[in-house]
Every structure is written in C-alpha cells, then in structure tokens.
Amino acid sequence: MGGLYAALHAGHMVGDYWAQTDRCAQAKGKPGKDGRRACATHVATLTATQAAFISLAAAATGERLPARRVAAGLAVNAISHYAIDRRDHGVMPHLCRALRRYGKEDFARLGAPGLASGAAYLDQAWHIAWCAISAAIIAGKG
Template sequence: MASRAARTAAVAVITDHIHTWADYWGQRDTDAQTKGLPGAEGRAACARHVANHTAHLAVALLAANRLLDLNIRPKRLATGLALAAGTHYLADRSGGHWKDTQPTTFLVRAAHKLGKQGWIQNDPTAGPHLDQAWHRAWHLVAAAIIAR
C-alpha cells in the first residue's frame, strides 16, 4: 500500500494533468464562451463546465486508484472533488470579466485587492494565468484531502 505522501503526490499529479485537459480540451466551446455571462445562462454554462470537469477528475482518479492501488476512500474522494468543483465554479464565473474596470466577480475583486489590476489591464494572459493558479492551488488542497 502506498504511503500518504506517495498517494498525495500521485493524486496531485493526476489532478493537475487531468485538470489541464478538462479545462481546455474537455470544455464545450459554448460553455467557455458563456460561463461568465450574468444570469441563468452564465450560471448554467459554468455549472455544466464544472460538472464535466469534475467528472474527468473522478474518472481519472478512480482509474488511478484501481491501477496504482492508492487506497483512496470514497468519502475523501467525494470531499476533495466537491472542494475542487466549488472553487472551480467560483473562479470560472470570472470568465470574460478580467478587464472590467469595476470588478464584478469574486476572483477579479480579489486580484484587484491584491494589486494585480495593472498586470490584468496590460497583459491579456494575466487573467487566465491567475485563474489557473487559483485552480492549481485548490487542486493541491483537494489532493491532500483525497489522499489522506
């Protein structure tokens, strides 16, 4: 049986790689374009994306659990995936809002409070980089929960 450290490392690597796949290749184009819209349409698109993303993570982690004998407990897996999903939704509602002069979403407001507005306004890749850093940090926390 793998040690907790080995399980955490394996889950973190798998989660990180599958996240990248699911967030780009696995995301429906229409959801990518509309998940930041206000109202029901934006919320539904974001929820579909997050559900799809979470399903990718779950399938990969269940397969790894079986193939690598990671001894992942179902409750821990569910808790970690719920954390990843919730934080993913919170961030992805910012899609299309990074250059808003009056920040309207949680993550854009946080970035402005941390003094990132100059970078955001001057570099078109700043918002996506901040988004991905947010996701990856929370996925590491989720991996630690899942592997415990």
C-alpha cells in the same frame, strides 16, 4: 499524495481544455442564468474528468481511496473552480482588488481579452493551487 495531485492536475488540464465545450467557454463568465448554467456545466464535466483520472490512477497503483474523501476533495475543487471561472461575476475581481497594491488588477488586464492574458494566468494558478488542496483532502487521514 503526489500521485493524487498528478491525477487531479492532469484531469484539470484535460477537463479545462479538451472536455470543455466552446459554448461553455464563451458563456461561463457572462452575467445571469445562462452564465451560471454554462459555468456549472463546465465544472460538472471538469469534475467528472478529474474523477476519472483519480479512478485510473488508483486502479493503476492499487491504492484504495475513501469515497467520502474523494467526494469531499472533488467538491472543494469544483466549488473553487466555479468561483473563479465566473470571471467578472466570481471571486477574480475581488481578489485582484484586494491585491491591488501588488499590481494584480493591472496584471489581470494584461493581454485582455485573450487566452494568454494575465487573468488567464491568475485563473490557472488558482486552479492548480486548489488541485493541491484537494489532493491533500483526499489523501488525509480519518
């Protein structure tokens, strides 16, 4: 499972920063159809990047991965990525409000707007957690 997690994490980092276009990065959190489309495009590119990393890792190790499990793990990861990347129109504000007593609303606003904001760190923590969950789905038995 460690190798799967490493491949998903590496694919996430490349997909989230190198493969994502500036247009998608700027628009994915906007309201309406344009924001939804930009976020879906970003998630499709990210998922393709993660799939490539999983394929390369499996080829390098000779591990045979069940296609259904890979598809399920990547689908879970994609849905979770879209949900948080919609920013104010996704789950982030709801989670921060629910965790208000722990200071998450204030933390999310630190350094905003910007790449080194509290919201950006919460976003990345969410993504990495879901990479681990997705790796467990792919590595599971059955």
